Amino acid sequence: xxxxxxxxxxxxxxxxxxxxxxxxxxxxxxxxxxxxxxxxxxxxxxxxxxxxxxxxxxxxxxxxxxxxxxxxxxxxxxxxxxxxxxxxxxxxxxxxxxxxxxxxxxxxxxxxxxxxxxxxxxxxxxxxxxxxxxxxxxxxxxxxxxxxxxxxxxxxxxxxxxxxxxxxxxxxxxxxxxxxxxxxxxxxxxxxxxxxxxxxxxxxxxxxxxxxxxxxxxxxxxxxxxxxxxxxxxxxxxxxxxxxxxxxxxxxxxxxxxxxxxxxxxxxx
Numbered sequence: 001x002x003x004x005x006x007x008x009x010x011x012x013x014x015x016x017x018x019x020x021x022x023x024x025x026x027x028x029x030x031x032x033x034x035x036x037x038x039x040x041x042x043x044x045x046x047x048x049x050x051x052x053x054x055x056x057x058x059x060x061x062x063x064x065x066x067x068x069x070x071x072x073x074x075x076x077x078x079x080x081x082x083x084x085x086x087x088x089x090x091x092x093x094x095x096x097x098x099x100x101x102x103x104x105x106x107x108x109x110x111x112x113x114x115x116x117x118x119x120x121x122x123x124x125x126x127x128x129x130x131x132x133x134x135x136x137x138x139x140x141x142x143x144x145x146x147x148x149x150x151x152x153x154x155x156x157x158x159x160x161x162x163x164x165x166x167x168x169x170x171x172x173x174x175x176x177x178x179x180x181x182x183x184x185x186x187x188x189x190x191x192x193x194x195x196x197x198x199x200x201x202x203x204x205x206x207x208x209x210x211x212x213x214x215x216x217x218x219x220x221x222x223x224x225x226x227x228x229x230x231x232x233x234x235x236x237x238x239x240x241x242x243x244x245x246x247x248x249x250x251x252x253x254x255x256x257x258x259x260x261x262x263x264x265x266x267x268x269x
Contacts, residue, residue, distance in 0.1 A: 002177065002178070002179070003050060003068070004022045004048055004050060004178055004179050004182065005179040006020070006021070006022040008179055008183070009022065009048070009179060009182060009183060009186075012183045012187075013046075013183065013186055013187070013190075016044070016186070016187065016190040017044045017045070017046050017075075017186065017190070018042035018043060018044045018045050019041075019042060019044075019045045019046065020046045020048075020186075021046070021047050021048070022047075022048045022049070022050070023047065023048075023049050023050070024049070024050050024051070025049060025050060025051040025052070025053060025067070026047075026049045026051075026052060026053070027052065027053050027054035028052055028054050028144075029047045029048070029049050029052065029072055029073060029074035029144060030074045030130060030132055030142050030144040031054075032047055032074070033045065033047055033074045033075075033076040033142045034132060034134050034142050036076060037076050037078075037134045037140045037142065038134060041076050042076075042078075043076070043077060043078035043079075044075065044076070044077065044190075045075070045076040046073060046074070046075050046076075046186065047073065047074050047076075048071065048072065048073040048182060049065070049072045049073070050067055050068055050072075051065055051066070051067035051068070051072070052065035052072050053065075065146065066152055068150070068178075069148065069149060069150045069151070069152055069167070070146060070147055070148045070149045070150070070152075070167070070178075071145065071146070071147040071149060071178060071181060071182050071185065072146055073144070073145055073182065073185075073186075074142050074143065074144040074145075075142070075143045075145075075186075075189070076140070076141075076142055077090075077140065077141050077142070077143060077193070078139065078140050079139060079141070079193075079196075079197045079201065080139075080197075081197070081200055081201075082139060082196075082197060082200055082201035083139070083200070083201060084133065084139055086200065086201030086202065086243065087131060087133055087139065087141045087201065088114075088131060088243075088244070088245075088259060088260065089196070089201055089202070089203050089243055089244040090131045090141065090143050090193075090196070090201075091114050091115045091129050091131055091244070092196075092203045092208055092209070092212050092244045093189065093192045093193050093196045093203075093208065094115075094129045094131075094143055094145055094189060095111045095115070095117060095129060095212065095215075096111075096188070096192055096208060096211055096212060096215070097145075097185055097188035097189040097192055098117045098127045098129070098145060098147060098185065099111055099117060099215050100184070100188045101147070101181055101184045101185045101188065102117065102119060102126065102127075102168060102173075104175070104184065105168055105173040105174050105175045105176075105181070106172065106173060106174040106175075107119050107120075107126075107168050107171045107172065107173050108120060108121070108171065109126065109171075109215075110123065110215055110216070110217035111212065111215045111216045111217065111218075112125075112216070112217055112218050112263065112265070113216055113218040113219075113237070113240070113246050113263055114244075114246065114260065114261075114263070115128060115129040115130065115131075116128055116129070116163075117147075118163075118217065119166055119168070119171045120166055120170070120171040122164065122166075123217065124163065124164040124165060124166035125148075125163050125164065125165050125166065126147065126148050126165075126166050126167060126168065126171070127145065127146060127147040127148065128145075128146045129143070129144065129145055129146075130143070130144040131143050131144075132144070145185065145189075147168070147181070147185065148165060148166065148167035148168065149167055149168050149169060149173075149176055149178050149181060150167055150168075150169050150176060151167055151169055151170055152165055152166075152167055168181075192206075192208065195207065195208065196208060202242065202243065203242070203243065203244045204242035204243075205242075209240060209242065209244060212240065212244065213239075213240060216240070217265070218237045218246065218263060218265065219237050219238070219239065219240070220236070220237065220238075221236070221237050221265045221266070222234070222235070222236055222237075222265075222266040223235065223236070223237045223248065223263050223264065223265060223266060224263070224264045224266055225246070225248060225258055225261040225262070225263050225264075226261055226262040226263075226264075227258070227260075227261045228260055228261060233248060233250060233256065233258075234250070234251070234266070235248040235249050235250035235251065235256070236248065236249045237263070238255060241257055245257050245258060245259045246258045246261075246263070
């Protein structure tokens, strides 16, 4: 398998990002860029790793990162003019960028709110997103994206709700060169994030929410949502609000808005 071509990435992304680095191995690209931001790293600093030994997803779950099998990258952002409360909607931006890459490679993919991309007829997990705010004097955030490109092997654990893992290659992708895919992913993200930032971090105002709705398989499904405080709600995923938060119709007739949580699709889709 070909290694990521750092020089090609820097050349192809010149003018879009302040810095693009590739490392052979690290614990977590998100953790590395959180520290970098605290030490003054520039807006739009990118770090990619061939392998992560301590990759994490939401709620500190392990993200399997076999060497050379996927794209494991993080982007450090300092989005001036975007409120802390709006940072969570970066998952809309990153989801659309990942979906664009998959569909351009000929893969049937959908988005699962809030931070997953599913692929293939079995709707297995192909990508995950993790946005982490960084404390300090100004709003800063690290956005991590893990995209499975090549077959992962049988020892990769299932996600929440028993969601199996898959990769672009396993779903018949016409392009599996990781440098080419990284260039496409970061180019799409650059263009979408600029729109998001100019809107003040409002997906609807940026014209992104309709696109996300059209690609989101969660809407219309019966769901079980595990909330950050440990409680759970069940109902029908009805819509997204203008900030990209999930609206769930619960059995007593109320419509509740969920800003974060693990969502399990209760019935097939």
